Amino acid sequence: MKTQNLHQKISHRFIAIVVLFSLPFSLQAFSTFAVADSTKPEIVIPNRLFKLAAQSNVCGLDMRFTPDALQQNFGVELKTPCGYLSSKVQLASWGRWVKGVLVQSEGWAILSENEAQFEIRNVGRFRLVINLLDRCRQRTQDTLYFEIEDLSKPTMLCASALNLSLPGSSGLRSDVVTLDHEFFNKGSKDNCRISQYRVRRAFYPAVIPTMIGAGYDTNGDGKLDQQDGFDLNKDGDITDLGEYIERRGARYWTPLQSQVEFFPVDTLTSVTVELWGIDGVGAFNTCKTEVSVSSSSSADRPNPPIIKLPGEPPLSRGKDILHPNLPNPVDKEALIYYDLQQSGNVEFNVYDQQGRRVLIRQLNGTTGRNEILLQRSELGHSKGFFLYTLRTPTAVLVQKMLVL
Known part of the structure; x- marks a missing residue:
């Protein structure tokens, strides 16, 4: 009987010791379990519109979407007490682009799934869906919106000089030659491609009668000024840059057009031609070419060789x-x-x-x-x-x- 009581006392004391030693581990396990059940991971995205500038050599950006890159580029924080196990992203653009050309203007087009780095080759609006999985096997998701803007102007390269021979006689009102903007372009380029080219020429007061006769006096008041021009953007006026006759010092400049004209009176002096390149967002840049104009009847032939154009009859503008x-x-x-x-x-x-x-x-x-x-x-x-x-x-x- 005494032996049985002794065994019971020893057993009770052993159980008490085991419970005492296991209590901290039980509390820790309960604490971990409670955190895993009650605390979800969180994606913190700053409440502002993100605008990024396209790279100067490409129409877009090389983007990384790792947690560190999201923190550095956008200030995005991935919060979880358990530590994150993985973060995945889905990148989409507003509208579908093919080789830098917008082929579908509406709707989100998915560009990549779960890629840590991606080359974006167009400007516009973008959506980044971030999926976070922590070590406690809990998930959360949030969306980041940003824009890529093109802030680079076109790089304009013009022929330094051009020699032009008019096809007929050198009278003030005989033959006229019209040249397209491509004659002056020597490799102009833009990171987002140049959407349109325009060209205009300078002239001195002595050429005003010829320019009026050619139709540049659009309001018919007998003189050339800022009220004369062409409504290129069809907004009902000609006040936009490049749409009207402009005077700089002693010279006048015609409005921008797709072609530029040369008259026999231009054989008296060289003509400065200004080539404009305008990209898809309206950014523009210019370059200039000096054109020496001569008559086909002239004995003097400047170098380099003259561009000879077939003669008669004379051009009639418009x-x-x-x-x-x-x-x-x-x-x-x-x-x-x-x-x-x-x-x-x-x-x-x-x-x-x-x-x-x-x-x-x-x-x-x-x-x-x-x-x-x-x-x-x-x-x-x-x-x-x-x-x-x-x-x-x-x-x-x-x-x-x-x-x-």
């Missing part, structure tokens, strides 16, 4: 239009549009870099839009730049194309 070829450069075939004010026979010619005519077509043009389908095989084996002209009853129009 009448007929010869459009740039599509596509440019030409690989297999090209489509060329031209607009006529009145129906009539027209002559289409193509010249190589040596001034040799490689193609001639006699066409019957109709009033309005016409088209010419040009096959690469018709131009022979030569490559490089070609001039093509359209001789209409009232004009000789010139464009330039690159042939591969």
Whole structure:
């Protein structure tokens, strides 16, 4: 009996000792269990609109989406008492872009799933969905919105000088030559591509009568000033930069256009031509070319070689239009549009870099839009730049194309 009581006392004391030693571990386990049940992970995103500048060499950014990068670039904090096990992101853009061209303007288009680094190659609005999983196997999700802006101006490269020969006599009101902006461009570029080119020329007061006769006095008051110009953006006025006649010192500048004109009176001095490049967000830059104009009847031939353009009849501004070829450069075939004010026979010619005519077509043009389908095989084996002209009853129009 005494032995049994002794065993019971020893057993009770052993149980008490085990309970005493296991109590801290039990409390710790309970504490961990309670935290895991009650405290969820948290994604803290600052309440502001994030705007990032595109890189100067590409139309976008190289972005990292690791927790450290999110903290550094956006101030995003990933909070969890258990420590995070993984964080995944989904990147989407507003609208779908293909090789820098917007092909769908509405809706979110997913760009990447669960990538720690991604190359964004367009500007615009973006959505980043962040998914956080902590070590206690709890999940949370939040969304970050940001914009990428293009703050870089186009890089404009112009020909330093150009020598032009007018096709006819040097009288003040005889032949006129119109050149497209491509004649002055020598590799201008932009990180987000240049959406449009414009060109304008300078002239001195002595040329004002010629410019009025060419139609630049748009309000018909007999003089050239800021009330004369062209409404390029169709907003009902001509007060925007580049839309009106501008005077700087002793020179005037024509409004911006897709082409620039040269007159026989320009043989008296050189002409400064200003080429503008405008990107998709409206940022622009300029460069200049000095053009020396001579008459084909002149004995003096400046260097480098003159661009010779076919002669008569003289151009008439604003009448007929010869459009740039599509596509440019030409690989297999090209489509060329031209607009006529009145129906009539027209002559289409193509010249190589040596001034040799490689193609001639006699066409019957109709009033309005016409088209010419040009096959690469018709131009022979030569490559490089070609001039093509359209001789209409009232004009000789010139464009330039690159042939591969």
